[in-house]
Amino acid sequence: MEKIRHLRRRLSAAAVFAVLAVMVAACGAAKPLDYTAIDEIPPGPGLFSGKDGKLTVFRK
């Protein structure tokens, strides 16, 4: 059992580095993506605010 735990810990660490490796390897011809973190209010229309999804006040 302890060997399995040890193996899982190593796998977790290896997986994190794998993510890093994918990121580095992905440095190709790609367009930057505007990623919205999932704990943020999602982009897009709002029920009352319309297509902007927010009520914005500007001075003309």
Added chain:
Amino acid sequence: MRRISMKTMLLSPVFAMALSPAVYAAPSDAEALAELKRVIAQQQKMIETQSRALESLASKVEALSAKTRGNQAAASSQAASSPQAAAPAAKVVTSGEENISLAISGQVNRGALYYDDGDSSDVLHVDNDNSSTRIRLVGKGKVNDDVTIGTEIEVQMESNSTASVSQLNDNGVGGASFTERKLEVYFDSKRLGRVWIGQGDTASNGTSEMDLSGTSVVNYSSIADMAGGLFFQDNTPITAANPRIGLVFSNFDGLSRDDRIRYDTPKLAGFTLSASHISGGAWDVALRYAADYEKAGIKTAAAVAYADGAAINSFDEQLNGSLSLLHRSGINGTFAAGTRSLEAAGRSDANFIYGKIGYIANLTAIGDTAFSIDYMQADDVAATGDDATTYGVFAVQKLTKFGTELYGGIRNHELDRPGRNYDDVQAVLVGTRVKF
């Protein structure tokens, strides 16, 4: 009819004068009579001219009256069919400066949570902690073409949060809650990057939660958010000492939100490097990547982070990361993992692995429909020897035009702890998130 009577009125004094005895009483000769006739003819001509002018004016007045009646009828008709159109268009709030904006936004996320812990079951009415009910004020001021100053205030109000309600406390949980999420300012330079000051995301927050599945409102790597307050039970009376779902599962998502100073580099080829120092002495670094491979039709979001939390947390160090890929066909995959070394003597390092496979379909015109299944294995998180496993099935229907999502899902939670025999806990969550 009106013209005739007016003309008669105007002419009558002239005839009266002409026929008066005073006129005939005066010495009369042919010249005086001719002069009188000439005067009368001249006045008659003037009267006719004035009459034509009055007739023209009367026509114009009549035309204007008809036009006014038409406009009033059209306005009444429009107001009846569209009350919003009749509302005053004038702005009620304005900024005192140029290049300043203030945006107000928020969401309400409510649902019903059914659980079965192997001994009892119930339905709870909850605020979905996967994406809590909240309101946000974001201000921006553009100093020049390069520099922007911004502020953000975001607070949440969760009544019966899914992360808190339990078998022991199933109603009125957090009814008075009004908790901070972000209270911060930032200085952003396109060339030099961004400095954040205040309560907000630490550099590593969110690095275990990169997710392009479209179902994160109901499931993502933070398992505790769906039903984290529920206790595992082993057929003995539940007490506060029983293990909670939220304590045996963790995605080691950095140092969360805290009072800190943070720096982000400008985005370079999709990469952003961040670091923060937290009040109390903890610190973290993170690397994020987000890109759209248009030729391959793949969107990618990934992050890794290292956190030294010894100064303020119960762990020494933490390494975590996540990766999410979305193909243009709608098929997507998400993966996250992390490991944490703990301070307590004799405690094993804790670790987790999470995976999700999903599909985003365009079944109706009202919005995307997303499906996913996920799995997590978390070991030694709450206690050495714990093996916690969970898996679930989820769906989200977007009503894009209305800023609304309808969602539902079912998840099974298992806990193996040496010397105990806890039953599985099943949770079903259905609800809606409405962005206003």
